Amino acid sequence: MPNxxxxxxxxxxxxxxxxxxxxxxxxxxxxIALIGPSGGGKTTLLRMIAGLADPTEGKISCDGETxxxxxxxxxxxxxxxxxxxxxxxxxxxxxMSASQNIEAALLDLPKAERRKxxxxxxxxxxxxxxxxxxPRQLSGGQRQRVALARALARNPRVLLMDEPFSAVDQxxxxxxxxxxxxxxxxxxxPIIFVTHDLNDAMLLADRIYAISRGVTLxxxxxxxxxxxxxxxxxxxxxxxxxxxxxxxxxxxxDSEVTRVKWLDYELQARLQQTHSPGKTVNWAILPSxxxxxxxxxxxxxxxxxxxxxxVGELTVMGENTVIVMLVNGREDQRLTxxxxxxxxxxxxxxxxxxxxxxxxxxxxxxxxxxAKD
Amino acid sequence: MEWSALDLSLKLAFxxxxxxxxxxxxxxxALAWNIxxxxxxxxxxxxxxxxxxxxxxxxxxxxxxxxxxxxxxxYYSITGHGLVFTFDGLLLASIIFNLPFAVQPMQRAxxxxxxxxxxxxxxxxxxxxxxxxxxxxxxxxxxxxxALVLTFAHTLGEFGVVLMMGGNIPExxxxxxxxxxxxVQMFDYSSAGIMSAVLLSLSVLAITFVYVxxxxxxxxxx
Numbered sequence: 001m002p003n004x005x006x007x008x009x010x011x012x013x014x015x016x017x018x019x020x021x022x023x024x025x026x027x028x029x030x031x032i033a034l035i036g037p038s039g040g041g042k043t044t045l046l047r048m049i050a051g052l053a054d055p056t057e058g059k060i061s062c063d064g065e066t067x068x069x070x071x072x073x074x075x076x077x078x079x080x081x082x083x084x085x086x087x088x089x090x091x092x093x094x095x096m097s098a099s100q101n102i103e104a105a106l107l108d109l110p111k112a113e114r115r116k117x118x119x120x121x122x123x124x125x126x127x128x129x130x131x132x133x134x135p136r137q138l139s140g141g142q143r144q145r146v147a148l149a150r151a152l153a154r155n156p157r158v159l160l161m162d163e164p165f166s167a168v169d170q171x172x173x174x175x176x177x178x179x180x181x182x183x184x185x186x187x188x189x190p191i192i193f194v195t196h197d198l199n200d201a202m203l204l205a206d207r208i209y210a211i212s213r214g215v216t217l218x219x220x221x222x223x224x225x226x227x228x229x230x231x232x233x234x235x236x237x238x239x240x241x242x243x244x245x246x247x248x249x250x251x252x253x254d255s256e257v258t259r260v261k262w263l264d265y266e267l268q269a270r271l272q273q274t275h276s277p278g279k280t281v282n283w284a285i286l287p288s289x290x291x292x293x294x295x296x297x298x299x300x301x302x303x304x305x306x307x308x309x310x311v312g313e314l315t316v317m318g319e320n321t322v323i324v325m326l327v328n329g330r331e332d333q334r335l336t337x338x339x340x341x342x343x344x345x346x347x348x349x350x351x352x353x354x355x356x357x358x359x360x361x362x363x364x365x366x367x368x369x370x371a372k373d
Numbered sequence: 374m375e376w377s378a379l380d381l382s383l384k385l386a387f388x389x390x391x392x393x394x395x396x397x398x399x400x401x402x403a404l405a406w407n408i409x410x411x412x413x414x415x416x417x418x419x420x421x422x423x424x425x426x427x428x429x430x431x432x433x434x435x436x437x438x439x440x441x442x443x444x445x446x447x448y449y450s451i452t453g454h455g456l457v458f459t460f461d462g463l464l465l466a467s468i469i470f471n472l473p474f475a476v477q478p479m480q481r482a483x484x485x486x487x488x489x490x491x492x493x494x495x496x497x498x499x500x501x502x503x504x505x506x507x508x509x510x511x512x513x514x515x516x517x518x519x520a521l522v523l524t525f526a527h528t529l530g531e532f533g534v535v536l537m538m539g540g541n542i543p544e545x546x547x548x549x550x551x552x553x554x555x556x557v558q559m560f561d562y563s564s565a566g567i568m569s570a571v572l573l574s575l576s577v578l579a580i581t582f583v584y585v586x587x588x589x590x591x592x593x594x595x
Contacts, residue, residue, distance in 0.1 A: 052492050078495040091493035095511045104507065105497035154498055 005064040008158050008190040010049055012058035018044045020055060020214035026158075026190035028063075033205035033222075034194045036237060041214035042194040043088070046160045049192070050085050051078040062157050062190075084151030084189075086161040090143045092135040098122065098146045099131035105153035121149040125179070141172035145179075152187070161193035165200055177204060198239050202226070210237045227363075232282045232370040241336040243284045245369065250277045257361065263328055267305050269364035282367040289363025290337040292323075293356040295347045305359040309335065311351050316341055325355060374567050377544050378552035385460070385548060386528035389467045390521055393475045396468075397520050401479025402509070406488075420473045427470070431537020434466050463539040463546050470534050474523040482516020483509065485590070515590045519583045526579035529572060 007027040014020050018041045026032045034042040047053040049060060051067065054075055060068040067076045092101050102118040109117065122131050125145040135143055144164060151159060164180075165173045181204065184191070195201050201208050202222045209219040210233075217237070218230045229235035232243050246262035256271040260283060267283075275281050293306070312334060313324035321344040327333040337357060339349075349355065404416060422430060439445050440455040449455050456462035486509055494504040510517070532550040539546030541555065549568055556565035 050492075050496055052495070078492070079498050079500060082498075083496060085493065085496040087489050087493055089489070091487065091489040093490060093494070093508055104494070104499065107499065107503065150493075150497065 007063070008049070008192070009059070009061050010045070012045065012048055012055035012060070014056035014058075016056065018214060020044065022209075022211065022214065022216045024192070024209060024216070024219075026192055028190055029184070029188040030206050031184060031191045031193070031204055033201035033208045034192065034211055035196070035198065035201050035208055036211035036217075038196060040212050042211055043162055044214075045211070046085075046162055046192065046194055049158065050083050050160055051076060051081050082154055082157045084154065084156035084159045086144070086147045086151050086159075086164050088162040089167060090135075090147035092143060092146055092150070094135050097132045097134055098127060098138065098142075101135070101146055102150045102153050105150050117153065118149075121153055124152075124183075125149045139172075140168040141176060144168060144176060148183075156189065159187075159189050159191045161191070163195060164193055165195070165197070180204060198237075210234045212237065227286065228365055229284065229367065231367045232284070235282075235284045235367065240284050240286065241334075242287070242290075243282055244333065246281060246283050248275045248277050248279050248281055248366070258366065260364070260366065263330075263333065265305070265307060267359065267364055268361045269366060270362045272366045275366050275368070280369050282369055284365050284367065285359055285363050287336060287338045289360040290335070291358045291360060292337065292339050292343065292347070293358065295349075295353075295355065303358075304361060305364070306356055307335070307359060308354070308356050309333075311349055311353045311355055314344070314349060314351055316344070321349070323349065323355075325357065374564065374571075375547075375549070375552045378547050378549045378568070379571065381460075381544065381547060382529050382549040385463060385467055386525045388464050389471055389528045390524050392464070393468050393471055393524055394517070394521060397472075397475035397479045397524075398510075398517065401476050401516070401520075402483045402513075404476070404480045405483035405486075419476045422470045423473050427531070427533025428537055430470060431466065431534045434462075434469070434534070434538050438462060438465065457538060458540045458542060458546060460539075460545055463535060463548075466534045466538040467528050467531060470531060471524045471527055474527050475520040478516045478519035478523065479513065480516075482513035482519070482590075485516075486512045515586045519586055522579045522582050526576050529575060 007025065007030065010022070010024040012020050012022055020041050022041070022045060024032065024045070034045065036042055044053060048055055048058070048068075054068065055070065057070050058068060059066070059070070062081070066074060067081050068074065093104060096104060099118045099122060102121050103114045106114040106117055119131075122128055125148055127142060127145050127149070130138065130142060135146065138146065144167070165176055168176065177200070205222055207219055208222050208225050210217045210225060212233055218225055218234045225234060226238050229238055229240065235243050244262060246260040246267065249259040249261050249266065251258050251271060251273050253271065258269045258272050258275070260267045260269055260281070262283070269283065307327055309325040309327040310329050311323055312326040312331070315322045319341055320338050321341045322336065322338050323344070325335045325337065327335055335357070400419070404412065435457055436442070437444060438448070438456040440449065440457060445455050445457070448461075452461070454461070456465060490512070491504055491508060494508045499507065530550060531548065532554065535546065535548050535551055541547050541551050549572060553565045553568045553572070556568070
């Protein structure tokens with residue numbers, strides 16, 4: 001049970017409109033990313049935390065103060081929750097300058113203090129010199145900064161961000177991400193952001209909540225979700241392409257190996273005894289655990305789960321080349337791996353070429369069987 | 374040129390705007406953002422003066438506000454005069470007749486204010502009232518101006534309802550459009566011509582102004 005007296009605690013349930021059944025705890029200073037398919041309820045969750053929507057059932061509290069308790073019919077208005085909300089398209093007040101936008105969130109202060117605080121915030125988000133511009137005279141990145149400064153103006157107790165980097169170009173994106181990381185060192189707030197971009201989540205989040213159809217499928221540090229997804233849905237959300245079906249043969253505790261039958265192969269996987277022998281399972285592997293054998297020459301990992309096939313697709317993407325391998329020549333068993341482009345060239349890789357790869361056993365991850373959606 | 378008729382027309386237009394505008398702001402805003410049972414019917418009621426013959430409207434107004442009705446009697450007991458064939462009655466008719474010209478531009482203007490901008494205001498701690506004054510109204514001001522100008526111009530041009538409800542009493546209900554009709558009946562084409570030219574130029578100016586506002590708003594939102 002998480003400590004609900006510090007940070008943000010959210011538990012919501014509802015069946016109508018957007019079905020939801022999620023529980024989130026975000027400690028002060030922690031940054032949580034909500035990822036998942038669109039329409040899955042991520043934005044609705046943020047709106048509920050902000051008080052812009054109420055679930056049929058639920059409880060939301062911040063630092064022990066109740067914001068929502070449907071059992072007691074208690075719900076604080078957005079005005080009284082003190083949240084900083086960066087909207088997806090920033091929702092700046094179009095008729096107000098950058099500094100006026102920020103000052104609008106400071107109306108309870110005397111005018112002189114408002115000015116002073118807004119100047120500090122303008123400086124903090126690197127917008128000095130642009131304070132008198134209207135939103136439409138600002139670039140996407142600058143607008144995002146105004147929105148962030150406005151959200152932070154009230155000294156919020158939680159910072160919520162909905163797709164904060166989706167409307168800017170790559171270079172600006174990197175810059176804004178860098179600034180967010182720096183900002184986190186200065187303010188100790190629970191921060192929750194919604195993203196459809198896995199890279200954003202991997203880069204910035206302390207923990208990721210994978211949400212689909214309103215249900216939290218799994219939450220944990222980014223690498224945990226990436227390497228040990230609890231099921232195929234999470235694996236797919238984490239953009240794992242290599243998900244297959246196999247059957248557990250047995251476990252060997254001495255050599256710490258679980259053996260899995262897949263096609264005509266007997267794969268050796270890291271020991272995972274939760275899946276009993278005879279069971280059909282999903283298994284997945286990250287591209288970084290797939291090693292390409294040098295063609296016509298033996299290689300170091302040759303003995304570890306050697307798999308044969310032909311190159312089905314080969315796409316050069318700058319320094320890397322993405323290869324889709326048809327295992328045993330089968331169109332329905334596609335293994336995706338990535339190699340350095342010079343390796344692909346040196347090995348004369350081309351479509352229809354025979355190749356062999358090794359699946360490193362510590363990277364073979366088993367999951368309960370799930371129907372394909 | 375009948376100055377008293379022009380004066381009366383302007384007075385009527387002015388008071389119609391003054392009374393109708395706050396009503397239109399509230400009604401337009403409510404229609405823009407609320408979904409409720411019977412909304413289409415309310416919108417239809419607001420729009421009906423656009424298609425209804427003014428005589429029909431005038432007929433029902435006389436029927437509802439005549440001196441024999443309870444509203445007419447109540448009004449008489451308060452003010453000492455009735456509603457039919459008086460300036461007050463004319464004003465009431467004008468307000469009802471102008472509903473679509475005031476409410477529809479307001480409704481469109483409020484519809485153009487993005488929902489999340491209002492939500493952002495609430496998240497910034499602005500109460501609904503402060504949000505209305507500082508965010509919604511400034512963003513909907515072009516709609517308000519359109520409503521004002523259209524209502525003003527349309528009131529100047531009213532004829533049928535005025536004739537039915539107000540009759541043709543100099544300095545009480547004889548507006549410019551009635552005066553023009555009267556003059557033509559008397560073959561006084563030169564007076565009618567001058568007054569027509571005044572109304573024509575006012576109308577063209579007003580409508581041009583509304584279009585210019587429309588362009589400005591589109592540019593603003595682009």
